[in-house]
Amino acid sequence: MRLLKSDLLTTGHLINDKLLNIKDPDLSVIEITNVLKSWMIYNEAPDHTKFRKFMNHVFIFENIQKVKPLIKELVRKRMEECDLKNGFDFIKSVANPISAEILRILLGLEDIEPKKFLEWSDAIAVFMQDFVVSPTPNVQIAQSTAKSLLEMKTAFLEAIERRKTSPKLDLLSGLVEGLNNGSSEITPEEVVHQLIHLIFGGHKVPQYLLGNSLHCLLTNPSAYNLLIDNKEKFIPLLIEEVMRFEAPIQFITRHAKEEISLHGKTIKKGDSIYLMLGAANRDKSIFENPETFNIEKRGRRHISFGGGIHACLAAALVTEQIKEIFLQFFSGLKEIKPLYDLGNPDWSNNSTFHGIEQQYISIL
Template identity: 25%
Template sequence: MSTVIDDEVLRSDRVENPHPYFRLMREQDPVHWNEKYRAWFIHRYDDVTEALRDSRFSSARIQPALDRLSPDQRDERQPTYDILMDWLVFRDPPDHTRLRKLVSRAFTPRSVESWRSRANQVVDETLRELGDQDSVDLITDFAYPIPAVVIAEIMGVPPNDRDTFKEWSDSVMVLVFGARGLEDRRLKAQHGLMELASYLGDLVKFHRRHSEENIIADLIAAQEGDDRLSDQEIVANLVLFLFGGHETTTNLIGNGVNALLENPEQLEKYRKNPAGLTKPMVEEILRYDGPSKMEVRTIAEDMSMRGQTLRKGDMAYLVQHAANRDPEQFNNPDLFDIEREPNHHIGFGFGIHFCLGAALARLEGSIALERLLTCYPQIAPNGENPHWIPTMLSRGMESFPVSLGEART
């Protein structure tokens, strides 16, 4: 086992750019025991996709995490874990199969397409608010507001409540994605999560009495035989949708603009054919520097991979960012190529846990990037570096200062 590279995944330079580190790990120690995190890190495309298919890599990691806590810690964190245990992403079959069948009824292709018109309007409204400002924070002023408004509208949240959602969404990120400084922020974050769950519970009760067209109504109506979702299951997965609907799309937009500005020849190529290149460009962003850095699993039984013995109960990080730049799968993997074909990335996962909201994120990301780059042909870095968020599982920026230049009317 290699000892050349240290185990600090969130070292500051690796937060800013994790790809050189992941490349070395993929080459030198693709199935690596990380002593700092007491977990396996798996880096090669074939191994990651195999793990995502393999039932021995269990997604049901909430109860094992709860069991490892002291009695006092368990009592303190039980309310959070009660919600997380009902998330689709933390369930294995057959529970996962049942939940996904019901929840997916709210994410049919027809449903997602019905959100296109409003997503277009939200993007245009956000661009109008940018106006002729020269310097803006792309995250705060553009990438975050768009999915925040869209997901709130899809959920039937009144406009005057939407500002509160950012705080609640940030609370979920602290509890789930492992932000640095976690211990100091956990209690405040849990309080925010409880407020969110209470609010969503009231929304579910309201929509049981008042029929409207939104995702809550779809989840209430979802039925498989005689089986329906409980209010607790609906609330828990609305929390998941809120977080995924905000953070994933925000990071897709921010990371995408960053990749384009760092590769101006690709941006120029895109400007010549936005209609034909928006779709493959979004897929390349998801491969090259996507919102999801890695996924976590628990080993359900002793097994071997590349000569390493993974024991029951071990944690395993499946590093999508490393897999998506594996030269065994992608030609010139460190090259950002918006015409890449084929592009079988795993930016939204793989197998039974493939991201249920992928179509919505692609829809919002495509519209936002196409409109932004068309409206501001002179967009450029403004000399300040982006501020990347130091989280294990996600890849995104807290701030991204850019110069817009003159708006095209």
């Protein structure tokens, strides 16, 4: 973990390096990368500090608590729509839509149709998958994503304007209040870019965390029985252990600002370094029996939410969200029957996110 904290490494440069590899880049690629370049994750101080400080003030405990009654009703409605006895896809029916619905309402974007919100989130995820693994972005994917970005920016800017005169009890109103502060250095467009980043991570990470958690329970009956008998105690421990054992984010990248010698290897200036969080979370020198899924006792915490100035902004929100969803989902429930191959689940092909894509179950 020395690399994570090193001042010799930066999260930046990736966007510009990609653009330099492209001869005559398509306008849609430039438009998308202009948005990505303002994301906190791709910035260092002082820009990162500016964005982080501005966004931090709405991610407070009181705001997170407002989500709880909402989650209870959303889970109830979703479960009513499922064919519990004959089977349903947990990802399609619960994990994917409910994560988006919670984020949409928490931000105060109820005017945006849930289907459209899902389309936007998926478009960003598809582009980022291609962007991370490809030397040059796919133009067709970029053009489709650019269309979604334009729709998002228009909708968010309109919502910001409405909040200036009609604030509500939501995170967007809190951000607008910050914009109205005379000392704010953030522009409305920069706020929109951070919101797009929040949608990218704030929808997909909870979706995959829900599915991965259910899979870990179904493949570990002893953990499932512990949780069913004491949900309040073991659901928070389940979330922590899944974030260690089967986290939605398995790696992060850093880029060398200057040449580094590490463990006999030379990392040249400008080199990209992939830090494998999934491997670190199963490090034998840190975790006892790391290949064993164990929700009863873990002396060390996972590092899946990152660390330092780039620690996940919405970590507390994601954790509280998953906790409340599972408290409602498992309420009064005794047995779940998997209708998919537990030994060979449908893992995503998206290197940006690690999770199950389809997960058919029935509830008895």
